[in-house]
Amino acid sequence: MSQPQKSSNLLWTTLFLCWLTAMIATLGSLFFSEIMFFPPCVMCWYQRICMYPLAVIFLVALFSNDKSVFKYAMPLVLLGLFFAIYHNLLYFGIVPETLAPCSQGVSCTSDYINWFGFITIQLLSLVSFVIIFLLLLFLKRKAS
Numbered sequence: 001m002s003q004p005q006k007s008s009n010l011l012w013t014t015l016f017l018c019w020l021t022a023m024i025a026t027l028g029s030l031f032f033s034e035i036m037f038f039p040p041c042v043m044c045w046y047q048r049i050c051m052y053p054l055a056v057i058f059l060v061a062l063f064s065n066d067k068s069v070f071k072y073a074m075p076l077v078l079l080g081l082f083f084a085i086y087h088n089l090l091y092f093g094i095v096p097e098t099l100a101p102c103s104q105g106v107s108c109t110s111d112y113i114n115w116f117g118f119i120t121i122q123l124l125s126l127v128s129f130v131i132i133f134l135l136l137l138f139l140k141r142k143a144s
Contacts, residue, residue, distance in 0.1 A: 011067060014139045018073070018132050019058035025128035026055045032121060038112040043087040047125050050080030054132065067143045070136050077133050084126040091122045 029048055032038045040048065054076055061069035089095040114120055 008065065010142055011065060011139070012062065014135055014142070015058055015062040015066075015069065018069075018135045018139075019055065019062050021128055021131045021135070022051060022054040022058055025051050025125065028124065029121075032112065036112070038110075038121070041110060043083055043090070044121070044125070046083040047080050047087065047129075050076045050083065051125075051128065054080075067139075070140045070143070073132075074136055077129060077136060081126075081129040081133055084122070084129045087122045088126050091120065 026048075029040070029044070029051070033040050054073060057069065057073050057076075060066070061073070086095065090097065112121055
């Protein structure tokens with residue numbers, strides 16, 4: 001396999017993994033709110049605002065083999081990652097709930113799911129943003 005083809009395959013695979021992660025996160029959040037009827041808190045909405053467009057951005061980048069996706073996807077990922085980290089800090093009580101934007105409605109520390117004693121909706125969001133962040137860093141490094 002030639003070097004350009006190998007590089008193109010690596011780009012496609014990385015973009016596919018970014019898209020797959022964003023789609024699973026998007027569909028998962030929709031499942032929790034629309035099927036399981038778990039109302040999203042304010043922090044969840046902020047993270048959704050960052051994640052949902054990523055599913056479309058990565059799909060377009062995947063089909064156009066766009067190496068420059070880093071510069072327009074990374075700002076959304078960083079913003080979503082910030083919200084996800086803050087949300088987890090709220091959930092685990094590291095940041096006091098008085099600093100939560102969820103003053104009305106659903107609490108940012110609601111515990112709708114708790115698989116294996118530690119997997120929560122807040123953690124699932126954080127993991128999704130971290131995976132996409134790491135994949136984009138890998139993509140940037142390989143594209144340079």
